[in-house]
Amino acid sequence: MDTNVQKRRENKKSLRVKVISLGNAEVGKSCIIKRYCEKRFVPKYLATIGIDYGVTKVQVRDREIKVNIFDMAGHPFFYEVRNEFYKDSQGVILVYDVGLRESFDALDSWLTEMKQEMGSQANMENIIFIVCANKVDLTKRRVVDESEGRLWAESRGFHYFETSAQSGEGINEMFQSFFSSITDMCENGGKRPTPEVSVGFTKEQADTIRRIRNSKDSWDMLGVKPGATREEVNKAYRKLAVLLHPDKCVAPGSEDAFKAVVNARTSLLKNIK
Numbered sequence: 531m532d533t534n535v536q537k538r539r540e541n542k543k544s545l546r547v548k549v550i551s552l553g554n555a556e557v558g559k560s561c562i563i564k565r566y567c568e569k570r571f572v573p574k575y576l577a578t579i580g581i582d583y584g585v586t587k588v589q590v591r592d593r594e595i596k597v598n599i600f601d602m603a604g605h606p607f608f609y610e611v612r613n614e615f616y617k618d619s620q621g622v623i624l625v626y627d628v629g630l631r632e633s634f635d636a637l638d639s640w641l642t643e644m645k646q647e648m649g650s651q652a653n654m655e656n657i658i659f660i661v662c663a664n665k666v667d668l669t670k671r672r673v674v675d676e677s678e679g680r681l682w683a684e685s686r687g688f689h690y691f692e693t694s695a696q697s698g699e700g701i702n703e704m705f706q707s708f709f710s711s712i713t714d715m716c717e718n719g720g721k722r723p724t725p726e727v728s729v730g731f732t733k734e735q736a737d738t739i740r741r742i743r744n745s746k747d748s749w750d751m752l753g754v755k756p757g758a759t760r761e762e763v764n765k766a767y768r769k770l771a772v773l774l775h776p777d778k779c780v781a782p783g784s785e786d787a788f789k790a791v792v793n794a795r796t797s798l799l800k801n802i803k
């Protein structure tokens with residue numbers, strides 16, 4: 531074959547992408563990348579200073595993908611350095627430590643920082659986000675369970691993986707899915723393809739489950755004022771029961787939320803004459 535034609539074909543099949551890692555300091559961003567690229571784990575904490583940059587090549591179907599990885603420092607001190615690097619990313623690895631609730635709660639502020647730095651023309655829709663619930667090997671100290679993490683991720687259209695940079699669990703699967711989704715997006719003209727299978731639950735269901743988990747007491751859980759009447763409690767209960775009934779709702783955590791609502795109603799009705 532003519533070498534020029536061959537070269538052109540090869541170029542068509544190769545892709546260059548930029549991905550970044552985000553999340554609080556010490557959640558394991560650098561270790562996840564190291565585990566994938568170098569197949570090893572370093573137990574000693576070496577904080578990333580500003581940004582670490584690396585390149586790796588991966589094969590997705592018939593394409594060779596050159597991946598530029600920008601591993602961000604999570605410490606607030608490095609904000610001025612990392613804010614330059616948000617633009618033009620095709621993929622984002624969002625990491626939290628399952629043993630540190632504040633690192634999970636911080637995911638929203640990482641998205642906010644990213645949006646802010648990307649400016650007004652930012653289109654977060656056309657970026658692949660993958661959420662890593664990391665350090666799952668440390669089972670005894672786990673405080674954020676799978677359903678909570680999955681709900682946060684999937685209700686935003688993000689992928690969710692349980693990972694351990696220490697044992698390697700979930701790391702290859704996560705990166706394979708990440709790169710394959712990025713390739714699909716590039717082949718779709720840079721637009722995130724509409725998923726073939728919808729997540730199967732609504733944003734209202736996801737938001738309600740989150741609200742129930744974070745409610746401070748039974749009144750709050752049912753969304754009624756303290757001192758509400760039996761009728762008000764029952765009305766609120768029926769609405770939630772329809773929304774969250776396990777036969778109708780497949781959102782992660784819906785079963786526990788449904789049980790919590792049943793218990794809240796029972797305990798409130800006991801005390802209302």
Ligand code: GTP
Nearest residue numbers: 556557558559560561573575578604665694695696
């Ligand atoms: P910054 O660069 O400061 O933002 O931190 P980082 O998110 O890159 O964290 P790093 O990868 O440096 O890991 C922080 C600490 O957590 C290190 O001591 C790692 O050895 C440890 N660590 C990372 N991943 C895991 C894991 O899956 N399991 C366990 N047990 N420890 C982990």
Ligand code: MG
Nearest residue numbers: 559560577578
């Ligand atoms: Mg790091």
